[in-house]
Amino acid sequence: MMNRRLTLLFVFIFLASALFAQKTIQKPIKSLNEAELPQGTRTIAIVDVLLIDGNGGQAISNGSVLVKGNKIIAAGSSKSIQIPQGTEIIQGKGMSLLPGLIDSHFHIDGAEDLPSTFLQNGITSIRDPGLWIEMYDQVRKSSKHKPRLFLSGPHLDGSPPAYPNDAYVVRDEAEAIRQVNEVVDQGSTVIKIYFRTPPGLIKAITDAAHKRGIPVTGHLEITEAKHAIEAGLDGIEHITSFGLSLTPKRKAEKYRQSMLADNNYRKQGRYEAWAALNLNSAAADSLARYLVKKGTFVSPTLAIFEYQPGKGAIDSIQLKGFDQMMKLTSKLQKAGVNIVVGSHGMVPYAEKGWAYQREMELFVESGMSNSAVIHAATMVNARFFRIEKELGSIEKGKLADLILVRGNPLEDIKAMRNIEKVMINGVFVK
Numbered sequence: 001m002m003n004r005r006l007t008l009l010f011v012f013i014f015l016a017s018a019l020f021a022q023k024t025i026q027k028p029i030k031s032l033n034e035a036e037l038p039q040g041t042r043t044i045a046i047v048d049v050l051l052i053d054g055n056g057g058q059a060i061s062n063g064s065v066l067v068k069g070n071k072i073i074a075a076g077s078s079k080s081i082q083i084p085q086g087t088e089i090i091q092g093k094g095m096s097l098l099p100g101l102i103d104s105h106f107h108i109d110g111a112e113d114l115p116s117t118f119l120q121n122g123i124t125s126i127r128d129p130g131l132w133i134e135m136y137d138q139v140r141k142s143s144k145h146k147p148r149l150f151l152s153g154p155h156l157d158g159s160p161p162a163y164p165n166d167a168y169v170v171r172d173e174a175e176a177i178r179q180v181n182e183v184v185d186q187g188s189t190v191i192k193i194y195f196r197t198p199p200g201l202i203k204a205i206t207d208a209a210h211k212r213g214i215p216v217t218g219h220l221e222i223t224e225a226k227h228a229i230e231a232g233l234d235g236i237e238h239i240t241s242f243g244l245s246l247t248p249k250r251k252a253e254k255y256r257q258s259m260l261a262d263n264n265y266r267k268q269g270r271y272e273a274w275a276a277l278n279l280n281s282a283a284a285d286s287l288a289r290y291l292v293k294k295g296t297f298v299s300p301t302l303a304i305f306e307y308q309p310g311k312g313a314i315d316s317i318q319l320k321g322f323d324q325m326m327k328l329t330s331k332l333q334k335a336g337v338n339i340v341v342g343s344h345g346m347v348p349y350a351e352k353g354w355a356y357q358r359e360m361e362l363f364v365e366s367g368m369s370n371s372a373v374i375h376a377a378t379m380v381n382a383r384f385f386r387i388e389k390e391l392g393s394i395e396k397g398k399l400a401d402l403i404l405v406r407g408n409p410l411e412d413i414k415a416m417r418n419i420e421k422v423m424i425n426g427v428f429v430k
C-alpha cells in the first residue's frame with residue numbers, strides 16, 4: 001500500500017516538474033526589429049524559376065512559390081502549384097529563387113546605411129556579434145528597409161579588452177552571468193565571447209545563455225577550441241580560431257604569450273602561424289571529427305583575411321597563410337562540419353555592400369560545391385541562429401524572405417551578385 005502511494009507521489013512530482021519545464025520553455029528566437037518589419041498583405045506567386053530551397057538538395061528546374069501575407073503557402077514544381085484568382089504573378093524565367101541570405105557575422109563599422117545595402121543585396125537577416133544594442137537605434141529609426149537584426153550586445157572579454165568600445169569586461173562568474181542575462185533582457189539573441197575571456201568562465205557563460213535559450217559563439221585565438229566547445233560553446237567565429245589547436249604546443253604557447261602582451265600581434269603573426277600549419281595531420285583530422293560530433297557551427301569569415309598579391313612585392317607568408325585558411329574551411333565542410341557564411345560587413349576585396357557575396361565566392365574557391373555554399377548561407381545559418389522553424393528554406397509555412405537572382409548560382413556563384421528582387425516578410429523591398 002505504502003509503496004503504491006509512494007509511486008503515485010513520484011509520478012505526481014514527475015508530472016508536475018514536466019509541466020513546469022514546459023512552462024519555462026523558451027520563446028522562439030525573434031529578431032530585435034521583428035515588430036518594425038514590413039508585413040505582407042497580398043498573395044503573390046513567383047513562377048517558372050529555378051527553385052533552390054536552401055536545404056542543400058536538388059534544385060527544381062521549373063518551380064513556383066506562392067506567398068500569402070508574410071508566409072510561404074506553397075512551393076514546388078510549377079505544375080503542382082495552384083494559383084488562386086487575383087494573385088499577383090512575378091515571371092521568373094531565367095532566374096533562380098532562393099531563401100533570403102543569413103549573415104552570421106556582420107559589423108556595421110559606423111556605416112549606418114550598410115544594413116539596408118545588405119538587404120538590397122539579398123541578405124535578409126544579419127547577426128552582429130559584438131556591439132552595444134543601442135548602437136542600432138539610428139538604423140532602426142531610419143526610413144529605409146532593413147534586414148532582420150539579430151544582435152548580441154557587446155562581446156564579453158577579459159582585461160585589457162582587445163576592442164574596448166565593443167567589449168564588456170568580465171572579471172568573474174557572477175559578473176559574466178549577470179551580463180548575459182542583462183543583454184538577453186534587452187533583446188540579444190546570441191552571446192559572443194572574445195579571446196581574452198578567461199577560459200574558466202566559458203561554462204558559466206554558456207550555461208547562463210542556454211538557460212535563456214540562446215547560443216554562444218566565440219572568437220578564440222588564444223583559447224583551445226576543444227576546451228571552449230567542451231565548456232558549451234556552440235559556434236566558432238573565424239577560421240583562425242583553430243590556429244592554436246593545430247600548432248605544436250611550444251609554438252602555440254609562444255603565440256598565446258605574444259597575443260597576451262599585444263593584441264595586434266595577430267595581424268601578421270596569424271599568417272606566419274597559418275603558413276606553417278600541417279593540415280594533412282592527425283590533429284587536423286581529429287579536429288574535424290570532433291566538430292562534427294559536437295555539431296559546432298563554424299563561421300570562417302575568409303573575406304576579412306583574404307590576401308591578393310597586388311603590384312609590387314608579394315607577401316608570400318600572407319599568400320600561403322590565407323591559402324591554408326581556405327584549405328581548412330573546405331576540409332572541415334567536406335568532413336561534415338556545419339560551415340556558415342559570415343561577411344564581416346566590410347572587407348578588403350569587396351566593394352561596400354558585397355562582402356557577403358565575396359565570402360560565398362571564397363568558399364567556392366576553397367573547394368566547396370556551389371550547392372553547399374548556398375546551403376551554408378541559408379539553412380545551416382538558420383540552425384546556428386536557432387530560427388530554422390521559421391526561416392532558412394523555401395517551405396510551406398515559413399516566413400516569406402525570398403530573393404530572385406538572374407542566372408544560376410549553382411553553375412556560377414557570381415550570379416549571387418545579380419539580385420533582381422528581394423522579399424522580406426512577404427513584401428518586395430527591391
Ligand SMILES: [Zn+2]
Pocket residue numbers: 105107344
Ligand atoms: Zn568580427
